Amino acid sequence: MSRRLFIAYFKDEQDIVEATKAAGAAGHEILDAYTPYAVHGLDKAMGLKPSRLPWVCLIFGLLGATAKLWFQVWTSAFNWPVNIGGKPLASIPAFVPVTFEITVLFAGLGTVGAFFLVSRLRPGRKPAVSYDRATNDRFVLVLVERDASFDLQKTTDLFKRHGCVKVEERLEAEE
Amino acid sequence: MAETTYRIQAPASLPVTTEFSPRALRMFLLLVLAGSAFVVSGLALDSPRIWPNLLLAGFYVVGIGLAAGFLVAVSYISNAGWLTAIRRVPEAMASNVYVGGLWMIMLLAGVHSLYEWSHTETVAADALLQKKEFWLNVPFFSVRTIAYAVLWSLFTYLLVHTSRLQDETGEVTLTLRNRAIAAVFTVVFTLTFWIASMDWIMSLEPHWYSTIFGIYNFSGTFTSGVAAVTVAVIALRRRGYLKEFVRDDHLHDLGKLLFAFSTFWMYIWFSQYLLIWYANIPEETAYFLKRETAGWGTFTILVLLFNWVIPFIALMPRSAKRSEGVLLRVSIVVLVGHWIDLFWMILPTFMPGSPSFSIWELGPIVLAAGLVCLVTVRSLTRARLIPVNDPMLLESLTYHS
Numbered sequence: 001m002s003r004r005l006f007i008a009y010f011k012d013e014q015d016i017v018e019a020t021k022a023a024g025a026a027g028h029e030i031l032d033a034y035t036p037y038a039v040h041g042l043d044k045a046m047g048l049k050p051s052r053l054p055w056v057c058l059i060f061g062l063l064g065a066t067a068k069l070w071f072q073v074w075t076s077a078f079n080w081p082v083n084i085g086g087k088p089l090a091s092i093p094a095f096v097p098v099t100f101e102i103t104v105l106f107a108g109l110g111t112v113g114a115f116f117l118v119s120r121l122r123p124g125r126k127p128a129v130s131y132d133r134a135t136n137d138r139f140v141l142v143l144v145e146r147d148a149s150f151d152l153q154k155t156t157d158l159f160k161r162h163g164c165v166k167v168e169e170r171l172e173a174e175e
Numbered sequence: 176m177a178e179t180t181y182r183i184q185a186p187a188s189l190p191v192t193t194e195f196s197p198r199a200l201r202m203f204l205l206l207v208l209a210g211s212a213f214v215v216s217g218l219a220l221d222s223p224r225i226w227p228n229l230l231l232a233g234f235y236v237v238g239i240g241l242a243a244g245f246l247v248a249v250s251y252i253s254n255a256g257w258l259t260a261i262r263r264v265p266e267a268m269a270s271n272v273y274v275g276g277l278w279m280i281m282l283l284a285g286v287h288s289l290y291e292w293s294h295t296e297t298v299a300a301d302a303l304l305q306k307k308e309f310w311l312n313v314p315f316f317s318v319r320t321i322a323y324a325v326l327w328s329l330f331t332y333l334l335v336h337t338s339r340l341q342d343e344t345g346e347v348t349l350t351l352r353n354r355a356i357a358a359v360f361t362v363v364f365t366l367t368f369w370i371a372s373m374d375w376i377m378s379l380e381p382h383w384y385s386t387i388f389g390i391y392n393f394s395g396t397f398t399s400g401v402a403a404v405t406v407a408v409i410a411l412r413r414r415g416y417l418k419e420f421v422r423d424d425h426l427h428d429l430g431k432l433l434f435a436f437s438t439f440w441m442y443i444w445f446s447q448y449l450l451i452w453y454a455n456i457p458e459e460t461a462y463f464l465k466r467e468t469a470g471w472g473t474f475t476i477l478v479l480l481f482n483w484v485i486p487f488i489a490l491m492p493r494s495a496k497r498s499e500g501v502l503l504r505v506s507i508v509v510l511v512g513h514w515i516d517l518f519w520m521i522l523p524t525f526m527p528g529s530p531s532f533s534i535w536e537l538g539p540i541v542l543a544a545g546l547v548c549l550v551t552v553r554s555l556t557r558a559r560l561i562p563v564n565d566p567m568l569l570e571s572l573t574y575h576s
Protein backbone atom coordinates (compact mmCIF):
# COMPACT_ATOMS: atom_id res chain seq x y z
CA MET A 1 0.00 0.00 0.00
CA SER A 2 1.31 3.40 -0.81
CA ARG A 3 -0.15 6.84 -0.49
CA ARG A 4 0.22 10.15 -2.18
CA LEU A 5 1.32 13.02 -0.04
CA PHE A 6 0.74 16.66 -0.75
CA ILE A 7 3.42 18.88 0.72
CA ALA A 8 3.19 22.63 1.17
CA TYR A 9 6.06 24.88 2.22
CA PHE A 10 5.62 28.15 4.09
CA LYS A 11 7.97 30.93 5.01
CA ASP A 12 6.17 32.30 8.02
CA GLU A 13 4.78 30.64 11.14
CA GLN A 14 1.59 32.68 11.00
CA ASP A 15 0.98 31.43 7.43
CA ILE A 16 1.23 27.77 8.30
CA VAL A 17 -1.13 28.15 11.26
CA GLU A 18 -3.73 29.86 9.07
CA ALA A 19 -3.22 27.39 6.21
CA THR A 20 -3.59 24.45 8.59
CA LYS A 21 -6.85 25.83 9.88
CA ALA A 22 -8.07 26.31 6.30
CA ALA A 23 -7.01 22.79 5.29
CA GLY A 24 -8.84 21.34 8.27
CA ALA A 25 -11.93 23.35 7.43
CA ALA A 26 -11.76 22.13 3.79
CA GLY A 27 -11.83 18.56 5.09
CA HIS A 28 -8.26 17.54 4.22
CA GLU A 29 -6.49 14.85 6.17
CA ILE A 30 -3.47 16.45 7.84
CA LEU A 31 -0.62 13.97 8.24
CA ASP A 32 1.77 16.20 10.13
CA ALA A 33 3.52 19.53 10.26
CA TYR A 34 7.29 19.97 10.31
CA THR A 35 8.64 23.21 11.70
CA PRO A 36 12.08 24.39 12.78
CA TYR A 37 10.70 25.15 16.26
CA ALA A 38 7.49 24.67 18.20
CA VAL A 39 4.83 26.95 16.73
CA HIS A 40 2.26 28.15 19.23
CA GLY A 41 -1.30 27.32 18.26
CA LEU A 42 -0.33 24.86 15.53
CA ASP A 43 -1.39 21.86 17.59
CA LYS A 44 -4.82 23.37 18.01
CA ALA A 45 -5.03 24.22 14.31
CA MET A 46 -4.13 20.63 13.42
CA GLY A 47 -6.88 19.41 15.69
CA LEU A 48 -4.52 17.22 17.69
CA LYS A 49 -5.98 15.45 20.67
CA PRO A 50 -4.47 16.28 24.07
CA SER A 51 -1.41 14.20 24.81
CA ARG A 52 -1.91 11.01 26.81
CA LEU A 53 1.59 11.27 28.25
CA PRO A 54 0.41 12.85 31.56
CA TRP A 55 -1.48 9.63 32.28
CA VAL A 56 1.65 7.57 31.66
CA CYS A 57 3.51 9.93 33.98
CA LEU A 58 0.90 9.54 36.73
CA ILE A 59 0.80 5.76 36.47
CA PHE A 60 4.57 5.39 36.52
CA GLY A 61 4.78 7.82 39.45
CA LEU A 62 2.26 5.86 41.48
CA LEU A 63 3.99 2.63 40.55
CA GLY A 64 7.36 3.98 41.68
CA ALA A 65 5.93 5.29 44.95
CA THR A 66 4.19 2.01 45.79
CA ALA A 67 7.12 -0.16 44.82
CA LYS A 68 9.66 1.86 46.78
CA LEU A 69 7.51 2.22 49.86
CA TRP A 70 6.82 -1.51 49.86
CA PHE A 71 10.51 -2.29 49.36
CA GLN A 72 11.61 -0.13 52.27
CA VAL A 73 9.00 -1.54 54.63
CA TRP A 74 9.92 -5.06 53.56
CA THR A 75 13.66 -4.61 54.03
CA SER A 76 13.57 -2.64 57.29
CA ALA A 77 10.68 -4.33 59.06
CA PHE A 78 10.46 -7.88 57.68
CA ASN A 79 13.47 -9.19 55.83
CA TRP A 80 16.19 -7.76 58.08
CA PRO A 81 14.75 -5.79 61.01
CA VAL A 82 17.24 -3.32 62.45
CA ASN A 83 16.41 -1.10 65.37
CA ILE A 84 17.55 2.43 64.50
CA GLY A 85 17.46 4.95 67.32
CA GLY A 86 14.62 3.14 69.03
CA LYS A 87 12.21 4.12 66.28
CA PRO A 88 9.50 1.77 65.02
CA LEU A 89 10.76 -0.66 62.39
CA ALA A 90 8.39 0.62 59.74
CA SER A 91 8.97 4.36 60.22
CA ILE A 92 7.17 5.99 57.33
CA PRO A 93 8.70 9.50 57.73
CA ALA A 94 12.16 8.04 57.17
CA PHE A 95 10.98 6.38 53.95
CA VAL A 96 9.44 9.50 52.44
CA PRO A 97 12.54 11.12 50.85
CA VAL A 98 13.59 8.01 48.96
CA THR A 99 10.00 7.23 47.98
CA PHE A 100 9.75 10.75 46.62
CA GLU A 101 12.95 10.38 44.60
CA ILE A 102 11.90 7.05 43.13
CA THR A 103 8.48 8.46 42.26
CA VAL A 104 10.17 11.22 40.28
CA LEU A 105 12.63 8.79 38.68
CA PHE A 106 9.92 6.34 37.58
CA ALA A 107 7.64 9.10 36.35
CA GLY A 108 10.44 10.79 34.43
CA LEU A 109 11.99 7.74 32.81
CA GLY A 110 8.57 6.18 32.18
CA THR A 111 7.31 9.26 30.40
CA VAL A 112 10.40 9.61 28.22
CA GLY A 113 10.39 5.87 27.49
CA ALA A 114 6.71 5.91 26.55
CA PHE A 115 7.32 8.89 24.30
CA PHE A 116 10.18 7.13 22.49
CA LEU A 117 8.10 3.99 22.14
CA VAL A 118 5.04 5.72 20.75
CA SER A 119 7.01 7.88 18.32
CA ARG A 120 9.16 4.85 17.43
CA LEU A 121 12.39 6.65 18.14
CA ARG A 122 15.28 4.29 18.67
CA PRO A 123 19.02 4.44 18.15
CA GLY A 124 19.98 3.95 14.53
CA ARG A 125 16.57 4.71 13.14
CA LYS A 126 16.74 6.15 9.63
CA PRO A 127 14.89 9.41 9.11
CA ALA A 128 11.66 8.42 7.37
CA VAL A 129 10.94 11.55 5.43
CA SER A 130 12.87 14.70 5.04
CA TYR A 131 11.65 18.00 3.81
CA ASP A 132 13.73 20.69 2.33
CA ARG A 133 14.75 23.30 4.92
CA ALA A 134 12.17 22.11 7.47
CA THR A 135 14.86 22.20 10.11
CA ASN A 136 16.04 25.61 9.00
CA ASP A 137 13.63 28.29 7.81
CA ARG A 138 10.66 26.55 6.19
CA PHE A 139 7.41 25.45 7.75
CA VAL A 140 6.09 22.30 6.11
CA LEU A 141 2.54 20.98 6.12
CA VAL A 142 1.89 17.47 4.82
CA LEU A 143 -1.52 16.30 3.68
CA VAL A 144 -2.64 12.84 2.62
CA GLU A 145 -4.33 12.69 -0.75
CA ARG A 146 -7.01 10.35 0.37
CA ASP A 147 -8.91 9.55 -2.79
CA ALA A 148 -9.71 10.66 -6.29
CA SER A 149 -11.74 13.56 -5.00
CA PHE A 150 -8.51 15.33 -4.05
CA ASP A 151 -8.27 18.34 -6.31
CA LEU A 152 -4.64 19.27 -6.79
CA GLN A 153 -5.30 22.64 -8.37
CA LYS A 154 -7.87 23.69 -5.82
CA THR A 155 -5.67 22.70 -2.91
CA THR A 156 -2.66 24.46 -4.37
CA ASP A 157 -4.74 27.62 -4.79
CA LEU A 158 -5.96 27.35 -1.22
CA PHE A 159 -2.42 27.23 0.10
CA LYS A 160 -1.13 29.92 -2.24
CA ARG A 161 -3.75 32.20 -0.76
CA HIS A 162 -2.16 31.55 2.61
CA GLY A 163 1.36 32.47 1.57
CA CYS A 164 2.59 29.06 0.48
CA VAL A 165 5.91 29.33 -1.36
CA LYS A 166 6.21 25.84 -2.82
CA VAL A 167 4.12 22.71 -3.23
CA GLU A 168 5.10 19.22 -4.20
CA GLU A 169 3.62 15.76 -4.38
CA ARG A 170 5.24 12.57 -3.25
CA LEU A 171 4.45 8.92 -3.44
CA GLU A 172 5.25 7.31 -0.13
CA ALA A 173 5.56 3.64 0.62
CA GLU A 174 4.05 3.03 4.01
CA GLU A 175 6.22 1.51 6.68
CA MET B 176 11.88 41.51 4.34
CA ALA B 177 9.51 44.24 5.35
CA GLU B 178 9.89 45.74 8.75
CA THR B 179 7.14 44.64 11.04
CA THR B 180 5.98 47.25 13.45
CA TYR B 181 4.05 46.00 16.39
CA ARG B 182 1.64 48.41 17.85
CA ILE B 183 -0.26 47.68 20.95
CA GLN B 184 -3.85 48.29 20.20
CA ALA B 185 -6.16 48.49 23.10
CA PRO B 186 -9.63 47.25 22.30
CA ALA B 187 -12.19 50.01 22.11
CA SER B 188 -13.94 48.81 25.22
CA LEU B 189 -10.75 49.00 27.30
CA PRO B 190 -11.69 49.99 30.81
CA VAL B 191 -9.26 52.73 31.64
CA THR B 192 -9.78 52.45 35.30
CA THR B 193 -11.78 50.12 37.39
CA GLU B 194 -14.86 51.35 39.07
CA PHE B 195 -16.54 49.50 41.82
CA SER B 196 -20.06 50.01 42.94
CA PRO B 197 -20.28 52.08 46.11
CA ARG B 198 -22.26 49.17 47.51
CA ALA B 199 -19.25 46.83 47.33
CA LEU B 200 -17.03 49.44 48.95
CA ARG B 201 -19.61 50.03 51.67
CA MET B 202 -19.76 46.30 52.31
CA PHE B 203 -15.97 46.06 52.73
CA LEU B 204 -16.00 49.12 54.98
CA LEU B 205 -18.76 47.50 57.01
CA LEU B 206 -16.62 44.37 57.38
CA VAL B 207 -13.72 46.50 58.61
CA LEU B 208 -15.93 48.32 61.12
CA ALA B 209 -17.57 45.13 62.35
CA GLY B 210 -14.17 43.46 62.69
CA SER B 211 -12.79 46.46 64.58
CA ALA B 212 -15.75 46.42 66.94
CA PHE B 213 -15.15 42.72 67.56
CA VAL B 214 -11.48 43.31 68.20
CA VAL B 215 -12.01 46.24 70.55
CA SER B 216 -14.57 44.33 72.59
CA GLY B 217 -12.28 41.32 72.52
CA LEU B 218 -9.43 43.38 73.93
CA ALA B 219 -11.71 44.51 76.73
CA LEU B 220 -13.26 41.13 77.51
CA ASP B 221 -10.78 38.42 76.63
CA SER B 222 -7.45 40.01 75.78
CA PRO B 223 -5.24 36.90 76.26
CA ARG B 224 -7.28 35.23 73.54
CA ILE B 225 -7.55 38.12 71.10
CA TRP B 226 -3.85 39.07 70.99
CA PRO B 227 -2.60 35.87 69.34
CA ASN B 228 -5.44 36.06 66.84
CA LEU B 229 -4.52 39.65 66.07
CA LEU B 230 -0.95 38.52 65.48
CA LEU B 231 -2.21 35.83 63.12
CA ALA B 232 -4.41 38.20 61.14
CA GLY B 233 -1.78 40.95 60.99
CA PHE B 234 0.83 38.52 59.72
CA TYR B 235 -1.69 37.26 57.17
CA VAL B 236 -2.42 40.76 55.85
CA VAL B 237 1.21 41.86 55.63
CA GLY B 238 2.02 38.48 54.06
CA ILE B 239 -0.59 38.87 51.31
CA GLY B 240 0.87 42.27 50.48
CA LEU B 241 4.46 41.04 50.52
CA ALA B 242 3.69 37.97 48.43
CA ALA B 243 1.96 40.12 45.82
CA GLY B 244 4.89 42.53 45.79
CA PHE B 245 7.32 39.64 45.53
CA LEU B 246 5.35 38.22 42.58
CA VAL B 247 5.66 41.57 40.79
CA ALA B 248 9.36 41.79 41.63
CA VAL B 249 10.08 38.27 40.40
CA SER B 250 8.21 38.92 37.16
CA TYR B 251 10.44 41.96 36.56
CA ILE B 252 13.69 40.15 37.23
CA SER B 253 12.79 37.06 35.24
CA ASN B 254 11.24 39.01 32.36
CA ALA B 255 8.02 37.06 32.88
CA GLY B 256 5.91 38.54 30.12
CA TRP B 257 2.79 36.55 30.85
CA LEU B 258 2.11 38.40 34.06
CA THR B 259 2.15 41.88 32.52
CA ALA B 260 -1.52 41.90 31.52
CA ILE B 261 -2.60 41.10 35.07
CA ARG B 262 0.22 42.81 36.93
CA ARG B 263 -1.99 45.62 38.19
CA VAL B 264 -3.79 43.12 40.39
CA PRO B 265 -0.74 42.05 42.46
CA GLU B 266 0.42 45.67 42.39
CA ALA B 267 -2.82 46.77 43.99
CA MET B 268 -2.70 43.90 46.43
CA ALA B 269 0.83 44.90 47.46
CA SER B 270 -0.72 47.96 49.16
CA ASN B 271 -1.65 45.59 51.97
CA VAL B 272 1.96 45.90 53.07
CA TYR B 273 1.22 49.42 54.33
CA VAL B 274 -1.78 48.46 56.47
CA GLY B 275 -0.28 45.12 57.44
CA GLY B 276 2.95 46.82 58.49
CA LEU B 277 1.02 49.34 60.54
CA TRP B 278 -0.95 46.50 62.10
CA MET B 279 2.23 44.73 63.16
CA ILE B 280 3.56 47.98 64.67
CA MET B 281 0.32 48.47 66.61
CA LEU B 282 0.67 44.91 67.82
CA LEU B 283 3.70 46.04 69.83
CA ALA B 284 1.15 47.20 72.41
CA GLY B 285 0.43 43.56 73.14
CA VAL B 286 4.01 42.41 73.36
CA HIS B 287 3.67 41.38 77.02
CA SER B 288 0.51 39.36 76.33
CA LEU B 289 2.18 37.52 73.49
CA TYR B 290 5.82 36.92 74.26
CA GLU B 291 7.11 35.10 77.29
CA TRP B 292 10.58 36.59 76.82
CA SER B 293 9.25 40.14 77.31
CA HIS B 294 8.79 39.60 81.05
CA THR B 295 11.93 40.46 83.00
CA GLU B 296 11.10 38.10 85.86
CA THR B 297 10.71 35.14 83.46
CA VAL B 298 14.03 35.92 81.82
CA ALA B 299 15.73 36.29 85.21
CA ALA B 300 14.72 32.72 86.07
CA ASP B 301 15.68 31.21 82.72
CA ALA B 302 19.29 30.70 81.66
CA LEU B 303 18.46 30.11 78.01
CA LEU B 304 16.34 33.25 77.71
CA GLN B 305 19.17 35.24 79.27
CA LYS B 306 21.45 34.05 76.48
CA LYS B 307 18.88 35.11 73.91
CA GLU B 308 18.20 38.44 75.58
CA PHE B 309 20.54 40.39 73.32
CA TRP B 310 18.11 39.67 70.48
CA LEU B 311 14.82 39.04 72.23
CA ASN B 312 14.26 42.24 74.21
CA VAL B 313 11.39 44.68 73.83
CA PRO B 314 13.28 47.79 72.57
CA PHE B 315 15.24 45.93 69.88
CA PHE B 316 12.16 43.90 68.93
CA SER B 317 10.18 47.11 68.46
CA VAL B 318 12.91 48.70 66.38
CA ARG B 319 13.07 45.62 64.17
CA THR B 320 9.30 45.50 63.70
CA ILE B 321 9.23 49.14 62.65
CA ALA B 322 12.24 48.63 60.38
CA TYR B 323 10.56 45.70 58.58
CA ALA B 324 7.38 47.69 58.01
CA VAL B 325 9.25 50.75 56.76
CA LEU B 326 11.60 48.81 54.47
CA TRP B 327 8.83 46.71 52.92
CA SER B 328 6.55 49.73 52.45
CA LEU B 329 9.35 51.68 50.82
CA PHE B 330 10.13 48.99 48.26
CA THR B 331 6.47 48.29 47.57
CA TYR B 332 5.89 51.97 46.95
CA LEU B 333 8.90 52.24 44.62
CA LEU B 334 7.88 49.20 42.57
CA VAL B 335 4.24 50.21 42.17
CA HIS B 336 4.98 53.89 41.67
CA THR B 337 7.53 53.23 38.90
CA SER B 338 5.18 50.83 37.14
CA ARG B 339 2.32 53.35 37.23
CA LEU B 340 4.58 56.17 36.08
CA GLN B 341 5.21 54.23 32.88
CA ASP B 342 1.51 54.54 31.99
CA GLU B 343 2.03 58.28 31.62
CA THR B 344 5.55 58.63 30.26
CA GLY B 345 5.87 55.37 28.35
CA GLU B 346 9.60 55.26 28.93
CA VAL B 347 11.24 51.86 28.62
CA THR B 348 13.91 52.91 31.11
CA LEU B 349 11.27 52.66 33.83
CA THR B 350 11.09 48.92 33.21
CA LEU B 351 14.84 48.74 33.63
CA ARG B 352 14.67 50.85 36.78
CA ASN B 353 12.00 48.59 38.24
CA ARG B 354 14.11 45.58 37.39
CA ALA B 355 16.90 46.99 39.54
CA ILE B 356 14.50 47.87 42.36
CA ALA B 357 13.02 44.36 42.13
CA ALA B 358 16.43 42.74 42.35
CA VAL B 359 17.30 44.62 45.54
CA PHE B 360 13.83 44.03 46.96
CA THR B 361 13.98 40.26 46.56
CA VAL B 362 17.21 40.12 48.55
CA VAL B 363 15.97 42.53 51.23
CA PHE B 364 12.61 40.78 51.41
CA THR B 365 14.03 37.28 51.74
CA LEU B 366 16.41 38.22 54.52
CA THR B 367 14.03 40.42 56.49
CA PHE B 368 10.98 38.18 56.11
CA TRP B 369 12.99 35.24 57.31
CA ILE B 370 14.02 37.10 60.47
CA ALA B 371 10.59 38.69 60.89
CA SER B 372 8.82 35.34 60.90
CA MET B 373 11.23 34.14 63.57
CA ASP B 374 10.71 37.31 65.62
CA TRP B 375 6.96 37.40 65.39
CA ILE B 376 6.03 33.70 65.40
CA MET B 377 8.94 31.47 66.34
CA SER B 378 9.78 33.50 69.45
CA LEU B 379 6.32 32.68 70.84
CA GLU B 380 8.06 29.53 72.01
CA PRO B 381 11.45 31.05 72.79
CA HIS B 382 13.14 27.80 73.78
CA TRP B 383 12.42 26.21 70.47
CA TYR B 384 14.23 26.93 67.24
CA SER B 385 14.17 25.80 63.66
CA THR B 386 16.49 27.22 61.04
CA ILE B 387 14.07 26.42 58.23
CA PHE B 388 11.28 28.44 59.83
CA GLY B 389 11.79 31.45 57.56
CA ILE B 390 11.54 29.49 54.33
CA TYR B 391 8.59 27.60 55.72
CA ASN B 392 6.79 30.88 56.30
CA PHE B 393 7.86 32.24 52.94
CA SER B 394 6.42 29.21 51.16
CA GLY B 395 3.07 29.44 52.92
CA THR B 396 2.88 33.20 52.49
CA PHE B 397 3.76 33.15 48.82
CA THR B 398 1.28 30.35 48.09
CA SER B 399 -1.49 32.29 49.80
CA GLY B 400 -0.45 35.43 47.91
CA VAL B 401 -0.72 33.65 44.56
CA ALA B 402 -4.11 32.30 45.65
CA ALA B 403 -5.28 35.79 46.58
CA VAL B 404 -4.12 37.21 43.23
CA THR B 405 -5.91 34.36 41.44
CA VAL B 406 -9.15 35.04 43.29
CA ALA B 407 -8.93 38.74 42.46
CA VAL B 408 -8.14 38.10 38.79
CA ILE B 409 -11.05 35.70 38.44
CA ALA B 410 -13.38 38.09 40.26
CA LEU B 411 -12.36 40.93 37.92
CA ARG B 412 -12.71 38.70 34.88
CA ARG B 413 -16.17 37.64 35.92
CA ARG B 414 -17.16 41.28 36.23
CA GLY B 415 -15.95 41.76 32.67
CA TYR B 416 -12.90 43.88 33.43
CA LEU B 417 -10.02 41.73 32.31
CA LYS B 418 -12.03 39.57 29.96
CA GLU B 419 -10.20 40.58 26.79
CA PHE B 420 -6.76 40.33 28.30
CA VAL B 421 -6.77 37.41 30.64
CA ARG B 422 -7.24 34.20 28.78
CA ASP B 423 -7.16 30.65 30.03
CA ASP B 424 -3.42 30.68 29.34
CA HIS B 425 -2.88 33.27 32.08
CA LEU B 426 -5.05 31.32 34.48
CA HIS B 427 -3.07 28.22 33.56
CA ASP B 428 0.13 29.92 34.71
CA LEU B 429 -1.41 31.10 37.96
CA GLY B 430 -2.62 27.54 38.48
CA LYS B 431 0.86 26.19 37.81
CA LEU B 432 2.36 28.62 40.33
CA LEU B 433 -0.24 27.65 42.91
CA PHE B 434 0.36 23.97 42.30
CA ALA B 435 4.14 24.33 42.44
CA PHE B 436 4.30 26.49 45.54
CA SER B 437 1.74 24.43 47.41
CA THR B 438 4.01 21.46 46.78
CA PHE B 439 7.03 23.55 47.77
CA TRP B 440 5.25 24.36 51.05
CA MET B 441 4.71 20.64 51.70
CA TYR B 442 8.34 19.96 50.87
CA ILE B 443 9.54 22.53 53.41
CA TRP B 444 6.96 21.49 56.01
CA PHE B 445 8.12 17.93 55.77
CA SER B 446 11.80 18.89 55.78
CA GLN B 447 11.28 20.64 59.10
CA TYR B 448 9.34 17.71 60.49
CA LEU B 449 11.70 15.00 59.25
CA LEU B 450 14.85 16.48 60.74
CA ILE B 451 13.26 17.14 64.11
CA TRP B 452 11.64 13.69 64.16
CA TYR B 453 14.87 11.96 63.19
CA ALA B 454 17.20 13.75 65.61
CA ASN B 455 14.66 13.42 68.42
CA ILE B 456 16.21 16.14 70.61
CA PRO B 457 13.78 17.14 73.39
CA GLU B 458 14.11 20.90 72.98
CA GLU B 459 13.24 20.56 69.29
CA THR B 460 10.55 17.90 69.49
CA ALA B 461 8.62 19.92 72.09
CA TYR B 462 7.12 21.92 69.24
CA PHE B 463 5.71 18.93 67.37
CA LEU B 464 4.79 17.05 70.53
CA LYS B 465 2.47 19.88 71.47
CA ARG B 466 0.92 19.71 68.00
CA GLU B 467 0.57 15.93 67.88
CA THR B 468 -1.35 15.37 71.05
CA ALA B 469 -5.09 15.54 71.68
CA GLY B 470 -7.11 17.82 69.41
CA TRP B 471 -4.06 19.44 67.84
CA GLY B 472 -3.15 16.13 66.20
CA THR B 473 -6.37 16.15 64.20
CA PHE B 474 -5.81 19.80 63.44
CA THR B 475 -2.38 18.98 61.98
CA ILE B 476 -4.11 16.76 59.41
CA LEU B 477 -6.27 19.74 58.41
CA VAL B 478 -3.11 21.81 57.91
CA LEU B 479 -1.71 19.29 55.45
CA LEU B 480 -5.06 18.65 53.76
CA PHE B 481 -5.84 22.29 53.00
CA ASN B 482 -2.36 23.43 52.06
CA TRP B 483 -1.18 20.55 49.96
CA VAL B 484 -3.34 17.43 49.55
CA ILE B 485 -6.41 19.18 48.13
CA PRO B 486 -4.56 21.68 45.88
CA PHE B 487 -2.17 18.98 44.67
CA ILE B 488 -4.85 16.50 43.63
CA ALA B 489 -7.33 19.09 42.39
CA LEU B 490 -4.83 21.00 40.24
CA MET B 491 -3.06 18.00 38.74
CA PRO B 492 -4.97 17.85 35.43
CA ARG B 493 -4.18 20.51 32.86
CA SER B 494 -7.86 21.27 32.40
CA ALA B 495 -8.26 22.07 36.11
CA LYS B 496 -5.54 24.72 35.98
CA ARG B 497 -7.31 26.34 33.04
CA SER B 498 -10.75 26.25 34.60
CA GLU B 499 -11.99 29.38 36.32
CA GLY B 500 -14.28 27.46 38.65
CA VAL B 501 -11.75 24.89 39.84
CA LEU B 502 -9.00 27.48 40.25
CA LEU B 503 -11.24 29.79 42.25
CA ARG B 504 -12.30 27.01 44.61
CA VAL B 505 -8.76 25.73 45.11
CA SER B 506 -7.50 29.27 45.74
CA ILE B 507 -10.10 29.73 48.45
CA VAL B 508 -9.07 26.39 49.97
CA VAL B 509 -5.46 27.59 50.02
CA LEU B 510 -6.41 30.93 51.59
CA VAL B 511 -8.32 29.14 54.33
CA GLY B 512 -5.44 26.67 54.59
CA HIS B 513 -2.93 29.45 55.18
CA TRP B 514 -5.04 30.72 58.06
CA ILE B 515 -5.16 27.17 59.47
CA ASP B 516 -1.39 26.87 59.04
CA LEU B 517 -0.75 30.10 60.95
CA PHE B 518 -3.28 29.11 63.61
CA TRP B 519 -1.37 25.86 63.99
CA MET B 520 1.91 27.76 64.39
CA ILE B 521 0.69 30.44 66.77
CA LEU B 522 -2.19 29.22 68.91
CA PRO B 523 -0.91 26.01 70.57
CA THR B 524 1.18 28.21 72.86
CA PHE B 525 -1.98 29.86 74.14
CA MET B 526 -4.36 26.90 73.87
CA PRO B 527 -2.58 23.89 75.29
CA GLY B 528 -4.59 20.72 74.84
CA SER B 529 -7.04 21.21 72.02
CA PRO B 530 -7.85 23.94 69.52
CA SER B 531 -11.13 25.73 69.97
CA PHE B 532 -12.94 28.31 67.93
CA SER B 533 -14.90 31.25 69.26
CA ILE B 534 -16.04 34.71 68.23
CA TRP B 535 -12.64 36.03 69.29
CA GLU B 536 -11.08 34.08 66.45
CA LEU B 537 -13.71 35.43 64.08
CA GLY B 538 -13.19 39.13 64.86
CA PRO B 539 -9.65 39.49 63.51
CA ILE B 540 -10.59 37.36 60.46
CA VAL B 541 -13.47 39.69 59.60
CA LEU B 542 -11.24 42.72 60.10
CA ALA B 543 -8.42 41.27 57.98
CA ALA B 544 -10.73 40.15 55.17
CA GLY B 545 -12.45 43.52 55.06
CA LEU B 546 -9.15 45.40 55.08
CA VAL B 547 -7.56 43.31 52.33
CA CYS B 548 -10.61 43.70 50.07
CA LEU B 549 -10.96 47.42 50.78
CA VAL B 550 -7.30 48.25 50.34
CA THR B 551 -6.94 46.16 47.17
CA VAL B 552 -10.07 47.54 45.54
CA ARG B 553 -9.21 51.15 46.40
CA SER B 554 -5.70 50.71 45.09
CA LEU B 555 -7.01 49.12 41.88
CA THR B 556 -9.15 52.18 41.13
CA ARG B 557 -6.14 54.49 41.45
CA ALA B 558 -4.43 53.32 38.26
CA ARG B 559 -5.15 51.89 34.83
CA LEU B 560 -6.14 48.26 34.98
CA ILE B 561 -3.65 47.42 32.22
CA PRO B 562 -0.07 48.73 32.13
CA VAL B 563 -0.64 50.18 28.65
CA ASN B 564 2.92 51.32 28.00
CA ASP B 565 4.76 48.29 29.29
CA PRO B 566 7.10 46.87 26.63
CA MET B 567 6.10 43.34 27.67
CA LEU B 568 2.38 43.92 27.19
CA LEU B 569 2.20 42.59 23.65
CA GLU B 570 3.92 39.39 24.70
CA SER B 571 1.47 39.04 27.52
CA LEU B 572 -1.60 39.62 25.37
CA THR B 573 -0.57 37.04 22.78
CA TYR B 574 0.64 34.59 25.38
CA HIS B 575 0.26 30.84 24.99
CA SER B 576 1.06 28.65 27.94
